[in-house]
Amino acid sequence: MQKLLISTRKGLFLAQDKGGRFEISRTSFLGDPVTLTLCDDRDNTWYAALEHGHFGPKLHRSEDFGESWAEVGTPSYPEKPESAKDKTPWSLKSIWSLATAGPDRPGALWCGTIPGGLFYSSDRGTTWSLCEGLWNHPQRTNWFGGGADHPALHSIVVDPRDSNHVFIAVSCGGVWETCDAGETWSVCADGMRADFMPPDRAGDPTIQDPHLIVACEANPDMMWAQHHCGIWRTCDGAKSWQEIASAGPSTFGFAVAVHPSDANTAWFVPAISDQHRMPVDGNVVVTRTRDGGKSFEVLTDGLPQGHSYDLCFRHALDIDESGDRLAFGSTTGSVWTTANQGDNWQLLSGNLPPVYAVRFV
Amino acid sequence: MASLSFTANLQRHLRCETQELAGATVREVLEAACASNPRLRGYVLEDDGSLRKHMNIFLNGQQIEDRTNLSDSVNEADELYVMQALSGG
DSSP states (O other), rough: OOOOEEEEETTEEEESSSSSSSSEEEEEEESEEEEEEEEEETTTTEEEEETTTTTEEEEEEETTTTSSSSEEOOOOOOOTTTTTOOOOOOOOOOHHHHHHOTTTTTTTTEEEEETSOEESSSSTTTTTOOHHHHOOOOOGGOOOOOSSSSSEEEEEEOOOTTTTEEEEETTTEEEESSSTTTTSEEOOOOTTOOTSSSSTTTTTTGGGOOEEEEEEETTEEEEEEEEEEEEEEEESTTTOOOEOOOTTTOOEEEEEOSSSTTOOOOOEEESSSSSSSGGGGBBBBBEESSSSSSOEEEEEESBBBOOOOOOOTTTTTTEEETTOOOOETTTTTTTEESSSSSSOOOOSOSSSSOOEEEOOO | OOEEEEEEHHHSSSOOEEEEEEEEBBHHHHHHHHHHHHHHHEEEEESSSSBBBEEEEEEEEEEETTTTTTBOOOOTOOEEEEEEEOOOO
């Protein structure tokens, strides 16, 4: 039975497929903000990142499919040396991405954070170490916050062919690649454009604002980026990025999903623009391309049309391993699912707290 | 010895009963509590040791002056309360 974890401002909701329709079957952490989850199918461990307004971010782990949770280690930054010139506080503000570290690294996890540090755990989140190769990279101090006060490391893409090969993406810090499991890093955001910078710095790869990057599981050199200034795609493992000029009502948004076996098929949930973060004309739509971005369909069946102001955050769209089922949630507490790649959508709930993330189990 | 007490809302997440602790500053008293309860530090302090933005520490009924270094002086029989700010939603 397929399950969906919905992370919200007021707790974690587990929904289960009951004969073609998802229904909420369990709540956890009710009242506490849950920013995202990770389900590790290597050992059936679930992780949930909490962000207490007063007590800061915490990480919890479940070994019984969410029936019970226990707090584990929280990544923490080392003391900032006197010689450090960057303006970023060396202090954890948010857990902003979680990923398994590859099939040959059982129990190992990556964690991206605000203010931009990447952490690694080899013991299922019990302890964490800062990836110093990235944090000490001289160009890291170019990064700055976009939306958040400080840089946000939101995307971690581990190459399924080689767990030493990892991409990360940062708002605002571009896309970065390591081929040696984090020892050394290089920026790889050539082709992206930052309209929010003066013209002579618009092409600087180290200050780009990708909102999310995703790679096709079957063809990991093909990646999509929903960027602050539009949609980009790479076909060569991020050596170069090409802009997709048009995608239905808007190319602005936060979330993107790619089909696990067809890299030319991807989905987006657009909003008007940076200044107007709501659906165009009050119509909630999903855009889908099946030809690598040459053309887009605008999917509306089952979605509210008119006076709807749902915004989909970057981690609030997911696709399952079959590539047929997707789900997305919104800032106004709605969650929709589809079983046919978006041709028709079903409302799971319209009354949840603001949705930060959805993940299929 | 100074007494150190915690908001009930914090006790929802970890055990932290009122304690009598030695220390000449707020930092020293709090560190004495963290020594036997390491998770406490991350709930009250940032990684850099400053007081979390939405937390307060009261010393004999007054908010402490130094939220960064927690250097306010503590005397015998002083009362410290770790509270949360009135924020959220």
